Every structure is written in structure tokens, then in C-alpha cells.
Amino acid sequence: MDNVIEDNKNIFLSLVKDNIKREGINTLIEYLQKTDFFVAPASTRYHSNCAGGLCKHSLNVFERLVKLLKMQYGEQWQQYFSLESATIVALFHDICKVDTYVVDTKNVKQNGVWVQVPYYTTQDKLPYGHGEKSVYILNGFIRLTREEAMCINWHMGEYDMRVKGGISLNDIYYKYPNAFLTHIADNMATFLDETIS
Ligand SMILES: [Fe+2]
Ligand SMILES: [Fe+2]
Secondary structure, eight states: OOHHHHHHHHHHHHHHHHHOOOTTHHHHHHHHHHTTTTTSOSOSSSTTOSTTHHHHHHHHHHHHHHHHHHHHHOTTGGGTSOHHHHHHHHHHTTGGGTTOEEEEEEEEEETTEEEEEEEEEEOOSSOOOSHHHHHHHHHTTSOOOHHHHHHHHTTTGGGOHHHHTTOOHHHHHHHOHHHHHHHHHHHHIIIIIOOOO
16 A cells, blocks of 8 residues: 555544544444555546545545535534534545446557556446445445435435436435535635646
């Protein structure tokens, strides 16, 4: 594991240790350590499509979410969304992506010569969806509050296929404004903090 990946893993684990006291969290972390979570990319072709990208993206979402919560509610923001909830939602919103990325090779012409280059592709062994899959996995280890589940379930906002199928985001985000902030934090991390390699 290279240094940056190792550093991000340590930051992630200390945030969990300091901020989350929920029953089952240790088992969740033991599970996570057995998956590719800390070395997986965050996407195949889009943001943070590099080794360690998924962990880094989750940390970026945490930073963005805390900033947005402060902006919305002021310094007393934890009265509206606890630090534990913010940490759970941000760090685990994309847990659905564990063990879904595989490295394949493709032929690319470089300086007139065909060469084989590696690239990430996906093989989802549990095609349960996206936000709903994260909630499903987490529920096997820790009990989420209703609000945390809503934030994680709907973090993709307008990019969620279920929304394209007619589910109303208005309904969801008016009832759960912190789910809207989670979606914005995810977008800000993706488009402002992360790049495509
Ligand atoms: Fe996501
Ligand atoms: Fe995300």
C-alpha cells in the first residue's frame, strides 16, 4: 500500500474511532478491512478513478458535509445533525462500491503502436442498487437512524435511476434536508475536490 493510501486509511479509521460509538461499528470495520474499500477507486471513468479513490472520496464528502452543515446551521450544527451521524453518512455512503471494481486490460494505440493498458471495470456481485445497497450492507452491522438511512439512500439525487423512474426528490429533500446536504457534499467532493486520471 503506498503512503497516500495508508495515510487516508489512517485518517478514515481515526474519524471512525473518535466520532462513532454505535454498537456494531467494530464488526463493520473488521468487515471493511477484508474488502478492497481502502484500495478501490471511486469510479471507473469519472471522479477519483485511481487506487485508494473510494476512501479519499469518502473523506472529501465528510469535509464537505461538515462545512455545509456549519454553513446551514452555524457553529451549533450538531443540534441538527450529530457528528456521529455526519461521520456515518459521509464515510459509508458509497460502501455499496466495495468489491465491485476489477482491473482489466484494453488495447490502446500509442505512437502508432498497439499496447495493452490496464483499466478499471465493474463486476457487481450484488446488484442491489446504489444508495439502497449501502443502506442494506450497513444494516447488517449497525442500526442506522431513519435520517441517516435517508441521507445514504438518496445521496445520488437526480443521478439516481429511481428518480428518473418517477420518485419525487422534492418529497424526500423537504422532509429530510440533511439528505439534500449529503447529496450536495457528494457532488462538491466529486466535481470540485477530485479529478479524473
Ligand atoms: Fe454514490
Ligand atoms: Fe459518493
